[in-house]
Amino acid sequence: MPVITYSEALRQALREAMTNDPRVFIIGEDVVHYDSAYGVTKGFLKEFGPERIKDMPIAEAGYAGLGIGAAMNGLRPVVEMMTTNFAILALDMIINHAAKLHYMFGGQFTCPIVFRMPNGYGQLSATHSQAFDNYYAYMPGLKVVVPGTPYDAKGLMKAAIEDPDPVIFIEHTGIYNIKGEVPEESYTVPIGKSNLLHDGKDVTIVGYGRMIPYCQQAVETLASEGIDAALVDLRTIRPLDMEPVLESFRKTNRAVIATEEWTSVGVGSEIAARLYTEGFDHLDAPIWRVGFDEVPMPYAKNLEAHVVPNADSVIQAVKNVLAGKTQKIRQQ
Amino acid sequence: MEKQDLLADYRTMVLIRSFEEHCQQQYTRARIGGFLHLYVGQEAVAVGAIGALKAQDHLVTHYRDHGHALARGLEPKPLMAELFGRSTGTGKGKGGSMHFADKNKNFWGGYAIVGAHLLLAMGIAYSIKYKREVLGEADQDGVVMCFFGDGATNGGEFYEAVSMAALYKLPIVFLCENNEFAMGTPLSVHTSVTEIHKKASPFMPGERVNGNDVEEMRARALHAVNHARTEGPYFLEAMTYRLRGHSAADPQMYRTRDDINARRSGDPIALLKQKLIDQNLLTEKQAKQIDKEVEKEMDAVVQFAEESPAPDLSEAWTEIYSKPL
Numbered sequence: 001m002p003v004i005t006y007s008e009a010l011r012q013a014l015r016e017a018m019t020n021d022p023r024v025f026i027i028g029e030d031v032v033h034y035d036s037a038y039g040v041t042k043g044f045l046k047e048f049g050p051e052r053i054k055d056m057p058i059a060e061a062g063y064a065g066l067g068i069g070a071a072m073n074g075l076r077p078v079v080e081m082m083t084t085n086f087a088i089l090a091l092d093m094i095i096n097h098a099a100k101l102h103y104m105f106g107g108q109f110t111c112p113i114v115f116r117m118p119n120g121y122g123q124l125s126a127t128h129s130q131a132f133d134n135y136y137a138y139m140p141g142l143k144v145v146v147p148g149t150p151y152d153a154k155g156l157m158k159a160a161i162e163d164p165d166p167v168i169f170i171e172h173t174g175i176y177n178i179k180g181e182v183p184e185e186s187y188t189v190p191i192g193k194s195n196l197l198h199d200g201k202d203v204t205i206v207g208y209g210r211m212i213p214y215c216q217q218a219v220e221t222l223a224s225e226g227i228d229a230a231l232v233d234l235r236t237i238r239p240l241d242m243e244p245v246l247e248s249f250r251k252t253n254r255a256v257i258a259t260e261e262w263t264s265v266g267v268g269s270e271i272a273a274r275l276y277t278e279g280f281d282h283l284d285a286p287i288w289r290v291g292f293d294e295v296p297m298p299y300a301k302n303l304e305a306h307v308v309p310n311a312d313s314v315i316q317a318v319k320n321v322l323a324g325k326t327q328k329i330r331q332q
Numbered sequence: 333m334e335k336q337d338l339l340a341d342y343r344t345m346v347l348i349r350s351f352e353e354h355c356q357q358q359y360t361r362a363r364i365g366g367f368l369h370l371y372v373g374q375e376a377v378a379v380g381a382i383g384a385l386k387a388q389d390h391l392v393t394h395y396r397d398h399g400h401a402l403a404r405g406l407e408p409k410p411l412m413a414e415l416f417g418r419s420t421g422t423g424k425g426k427g428g429s430m431h432f433a434d435k436n437k438n439f440w441g442g443y444a445i446v447g448a449h450l451l452l453a454m455g456i457a458y459s460i461k462y463k464r465e466v467l468g469e470a471d472q473d474g475v476v477m478c479f480f481g482d483g484a485t486n487g488g489e490f491y492e493a494v495s496m497a498a499l500y501k502l503p504i505v506f507l508c509e510n511n512e513f514a515m516g517t518p519l520s521v522h523t524s525v526t527e528i529h530k531k532a533s534p535f536m537p538g539e540r541v542n543g544n545d546v547e548e549m550r551a552r553a554l555h556a557v558n559h560a561r562t563e564g565p566y567f568l569e570a571m572t573y574r575l576r577g578h579s580a581a582d583p584q585m586y587r588t589r590d591d592i593n594a595r596r597s598g599d600p601i602a603l604l605k606q607k608l609i610d611q612n613l614l615t616e617k618q619a620k621q622i623d624k625e626v627e628k629e630m631d632a633v634v635q636f637a638e639e640s641p642a643p644d645l646s647e648a649w650t651e652i653y654s655k656p657l
């Protein structure tokens with residue numbers, strides 16, 4: 001099977017959708033003349049022409065609304081928001097409109113749209129290094145997928161474009177270049193299905209998106225130290241599929257939740273709550289959550305590295321859980 | 333172009349007025365809940381402008397949507413049922429007053445976030461052009477008409493919509509109903525550019541029209557729609573005045589009864605009635621007859637809503653997604 005990057009996997013899915021369905025078109029800032037900020041749609045102008053991929057003005061609400069209106073009228077827009085930081089300027093369009101249209105008009109209108117947006121950081125300081133996964137996962141009416149492997153990136157992108165409802169597709173600048181096996185042929189990964197990536201008996205690590213490569217590293221390192229960790233990749237954070245998580249948790253009785261977000265009131269908080277409510281009888285030790293330290297992102301390299309999670313943070317959290325320690329979330 | 337049937341327009345305006353009066357009554361009786369924004373005083377704008385649209389054209393509006401829905405030919409019964417929160421309503425009782433819609437009539441809905449729906453309207457217009465030019469659907473020649481208030485022209489979404497509609501030369505008419513108030517805030521307090529159409533003038537042609545004169549409204553809307561269909565976006569600012577509160581529960585501290593009474597001379601229904609009488613197209617007796625007929629129709633409308641069943645509780649959980657999870 002070919003080994004390709006996450007970014008190439010996305011490109012394959014987008015190319016396939018664009019080729020098969022002329023209703024699919026891409027809009028976003030700098031997707032054409034700049035050749036797309038992170039290169040995912042590189043070369044598409046030549047391949048598909050200027051009507052199928054269009055540079056948008058820096059008006060996030062504006063082109064989000066353009067996409068939603070077009071989706072309501074039967075097209076299949078893929079809207080690239082340059083980063084999640086800028087996408088919050090379009091929250092009104094996404095939350096008050098895309099997510100609500102079908103329901104509030106009694107099922108008369110649908111909104112088959114995909115919003116692509118990367119999280120990420122890299123000495124970009126406070127406004128350019130954020131994660132808002134929980135904003136979207138909070139909202140009935142939206143689906144939110146966050147692939148952590150090239151295989152899932154391709155399959156979930158295909159599924160997202162084919163989905164009849166609005167899908168928020170969260171990527172990450174830190175993993176566009178990771179590689180993995182990806183079939184050349186067409187396939188979809190179902191939205192709303194978590195995936196047991198690695199079985200284990202000592203502790204269940206739950207993560208998604210950018211944390212998956214870190215969690216995989218952690219699982220390997222822990223194995224070399226004799227700790228047998230399971231890893232569940234959520235892949236979708238709305239609708240949430242807790243069953244594979246609970247199944248593993250019933251065996252391990254311990255959990256670490258690894259998400260790249262501020263810990264309080266995050267997606268990880270919901271996973272923890274579900275483990276407490278649905279897995280209460282199986283809980284043998286306090287749950288630990290791994291995330292950003294709760295500070296605005298600093299610029300200095302050492303400070304930034306200090307406040308973001310990585311494989312070591314996951315390993316440390318696993319050891320804390322196994323030692324029965326209780327986590328204190330620090331907010332100041 | 334067909335000659336405007338002023339008598340038919342008169343009847344529709346009377347129907348809208350009567351529908352709104354019945355809404356007010358039913359609201360007072362607590363059969364209608366939530367926010368209820370009545371259209372009393374602005375009827376000529378909807379009837380004049382929407383009469384310029386063809387069946388293939390599209391309409392997007394805000395929360396003050398009753399008049400627009402009725403002028404577009406939506407049946408009053410499912411509208412009243414929606415207000416009553418009944419399963420026979422246009423939104424099956426999930427939307428209420430601010431969210432009337434009828435896909436079959438290209439009535440894409442009333443939206444309640446001020447200024448936001450201009451972007452959806454712009455997107456629908458974009459899709460029309462895309463379907464014609466990319467998908468090769470030659471019959472796609474619809475125009476989108478988007479209604480909003482004077483208060484909706486200060487936020488960013490307004491400027492994004494007019495700027496992008498112009499950039500892509502979209503078939504869209506932006507129609508601002510300038511009723512001189514945004515809730516209780518007078519025009520001159522919420523904007524320095526009180527001639528609202530000038531806000532869009534760098535982007536598209538536009539004009540101010542007398543929104544209380546259904547003939548002038550129709551004529552200028554036809555011009556605007558024709559321009560949108562053949563060349564690109566157009567902006568209409570219809571001057572009008574709301575004779576009721578912002579919503580049914582508004583104590584109207586921002587104006588006096590005398591202020592309102594002074595504006596009754598501009599009541600579009602009274603103006604049209606006088607015009608029709610002057611032109612010998614209507615007699616007082618016939619006008620009374622129309623009132624009576626409409627009144628009777630409205631009694632049946634209210635009765636239909638009353639007798640309709642409330643939605644089954646399981647409905648709370650349907651239609652969150654178009655494909656259930």
Ligand SMILES: Cc1ncc(C[n+]2csc(CCOP(=O)(O)OP(=O)(O)O)c2C)c(N)n1
Pocket residue numbers: 396444445446447480481482483484485509511513514515578
């Ligand atoms: C974004 C937003 N802010 C505030 C409100 C509350 N609100 C509803 S209508 C309204 C006034 C709008 O006035 P205008 O646009 O002139 O329309 P009109 O009601 O006069 O028809 C306000 C402030 C809202 N619905 N949405």
Ligand SMILES: [Mg+2]
Pocket residue numbers: 481482483509510511512513514515
């Ligand atoms: Mg107003």
